[in-house]
Amino acid sequence: MSAVAPAVASRFELGMTRALYEWWLLIALAVVWIAASALNLIPNSVFPDAQTLARATVDLVTGKVGVLGKLTDHVWISFARFAAGYSIAAGIGILIGLLMATSSLIAALILPILRLLYPIPGLAWTPLVIMWAGIGENAVIVLIFLSAVWPIVYGAYDGFRNIPRNYMLVCRQLGATWNVRVRRVLLPAALPMLFSGLRLGHGMGWRAIVGAEMIAAVTGVGYMLNMGGELRRPDVVVVGMIVIAIMSALLDRFVFGTLEDRLISRWKR
Amino acid sequence: MDSPASPPMIEIENVTKVFSTQDNRNLKTIDDIQLSIAQGEFICLLGPSGCGKSTLLNLIAGFETPSAGIVACAGKPVVAPGPDRGVVFQEHTLFEWMTVSNNVSFGLTCNPDIRARFPDAAGRTQACIDLVGLRGFENTFPNFLSGGMKQRAAIARSLAPDPAILLMDEPFGALDAQTRFIMQNELLKIWQTTQKTIVFVTHSIEEAVFLADRIVVMTKRPARIKEIVKLDMPRPRNINDPMLSDIKSRLYDSMASESVMI
């Protein structure tokens, strides 16, 4: 790159070079896949080629594959279920974490149970939840809750527990009111860990939703994906996988990423 | 001990502090300390690490209560922490999520009584920031400041509610030698401008000799007063002063007998 080139062009070039450098494997794989599709080297019963995948996407979006319904409907349903289960998990998780951090007695009572339940995969609850809540909305929401709540509890507990003692001493010395202590000191001080718990819980909940819909629902992206498998349609399965990956990445990047930039990255190094 | 001319600002009378440990043993950290500190005096508490200097400071601040004896400030016994006694710690002092100016104004806005006392909180905040030499960094977050600047901000915050007493717990202990020297000079300037009474905990002989009116040397745990060294030299002090080197030599021997070498 020449030093006299205008800054804009050189930055663009630099960006392109870097992207190429960092994404070479992905780009290479995509090229191989497209080339193999063009030469009809991949049997569609094993992995969809480019044309099939594109057609499947269009068909699913427009709802042409009758039994499978419309992709957009599934996306919305999955999203709504996730929002419901996750909000409950966030509310209850933060509350429990806060209670544990404020009282060592509560912590001593809850921690052993938490240690016991945390390692149990959210989806292992599926058979039980199906029996209690039946197949459908409630079961999926409960399963998302059960998957997402544990890291949130731990995040809140760690966040509120690890507030440096000096912060509280400063508050006492300056005579800060209870309201000021909670709003301006305790919450912001706990926020980084609390937030990382929420973010981890988001990932866990999102992973659970697919499995939960596969087993315990008749709508949603997970259900569509499972049906794709049963209908022996690799193209449908792959579309489902891509949609899920995009949804989760979008939520993580845009919702949590933005919140983190706004609330934490400004001051935390 | 010679009695100060004006009535004492801080009076520590036969104070003992005993902590009970987890296995129900009693640990005496401070043993029968008697000390009175005059208004406007600069006192350094000097002693080996973990000897109970900080406990004594916490007793004055009101974070701890004595097991026996009385601590009084401005004639009133200390029962709780209060804005009349500003505290500066070694670390974790600034609220990371607040800018410098929000940190400094925190003490002026955190309860209604204080808010009534300082109607012009913004002006007072700016004055304190200027005093510690942080003008231009009002909107910077603490994590983007150097160690020395962080401590400047912490000093400004504790000065904001205009306390009569400043309690400092090894405030420059985490800074490098150069910065520490600059900060010591800065602190003396602030002390001379504001006329506060300062109690400063340190384990550095050099620091104590450079700063203090009186150095209170403490024994290892349980802390007692080993000796009190009075320094009359004017400031800024010249480290070349042969008087100072004699005192340093003496303090070194005094301290060495109290610490366990590795």
Place this chain on the structure above:
Amino acid sequence: MKYWIRRTVSIWATVLCIVLWQLMCVVLSIEPFILPSPILVYHSLVQYHEPIMIHAMQTLFTTLVGFAIAVAFGLLLGLAIGVERAVYDGLYPMMIAFNSIPKVAIVPLLVIWFGIGTVPAILTAFLISFFPIVVNVATGLATIEPELQDVLRSLGARKRQIVMRVGIPRSMPYFFASLKVAITLAFIGSVVSESIASNAGIGYLMIAASARFDVALVFAGFVVISVMGVIMYEVTAYAERKFTFWATRANDIVT
């Protein structure tokens, strides 16, 4: 005495929970198809111990095979990524993308390729558990203190020597810490895969039992899962303590 109580507090808490559960079932006379009492669950365990054993062995087998592949693959990939910058650059975006796909979503594809049964379960266990191993091994290699590298380079050490003498031993605590996570994930992977697409294994057993509304057997499956999970975790935790006892800085290890 006190120390002894503290060490065993989680056992006591578990016992307490079971007793409370039993009392609750008896006092409130809860219907067994809603919540069976611990005694009923125990009876179910005894009654069905033979099929439970067979299914548990199946799950153990798929988990361990998947885990073994993940360890071998994860270790190699982690070393490659940690040592070679170009491999890191090329693989990292793809790993991030891969990690954001819930692994369960791959099960239907695996079923299309390999049919229902053992292979998808093993592959799910593998796919779900290799990621933390890779990340940890690479982290251990990539975070060698720059000063230490200076010391070694000033002695004329070649890259291979730095990796062998420092990099690999240094990444071992990270590796063993990741095994604890990976074994749990592998176990999750095989159970979940069994629940969706298998005719054997504890996951399948529980789904089958719930279809027959045999609540006690579902709970029995739950108990078996917990016990197996705890045992596998403890074995890897033991290996960690044994092989990397010198790593006291446990808290800077990525999990």
Place this chain on the structure above:
Amino acid sequence: MTADTPFIKLDRVSLTYQSRDSSTHALDETDMTISTGEFIAVVGPSGCGKSSLLKLVSGLHPATSGNVVVAGQKVTGPLKISGMAFQNATLLPWRTTLDNVLLPLQIVEPHASRFRKHRDQYEAMAMELLKLVGLDGFETKYPWELSGGMQQRSSLCRALIHEPQMLLLDEPFGALDAFTREELWGVLQKLWMTRKPTVILVTHDLREAVYLSDTVYVMSARPGRIISKTNVALPRPRTLRDTFKPEFIEMAQNLRLQISEGMGV
């Protein structure tokens, strides 16, 4: 005290670090001449390029312009005749103290190829060094079983085990408390007086610099430049009591003033 032939010579050396979107001018046109067996200290404000100097002399980083000559040869890559120690002891936690000290011998030639056969001999060498720094009896302990001061002692042994001609120290005692630090000055002085390597010590602590070195160089704030050179003519071995003598204090005070001027305060 020192021989006449210059062992290290810096001739108008500049160093600029180039990163993706910025460049840092760390050293500017620096000249230095260090004799064989001399103990020099470099002091200056934080981030003034003191550590860069060590990287140049050790050959870990090439100069942007100018020449670095060590032992009569132009430096183009790592020299293998230097030992290094840093503020962070960087001992390997899976090796005992003895094995940590032996590490350089497993890497540097000609020792590396002979190491297995002559292990006993090398261990005896290491034990001798450990004894010199007062660590005999701790050779089978792991680094995490040692205090900070002891770790730093082992780090010094590791830096010296292959009998380097040159010892490069980057604030080696910066993380220790005052008492331990002052005790280790004595240890380092003893090591230097027995082994006589050429030492470059980078430090913040002016008393440390005066206590230990023959010559103290003061560097200016970034870009670093040598702004003064002070000979310390105090007799050896020096003791802590010497640090309270007027000539010692005066020297430290002068250095402090020079640094303040270099910072533009």
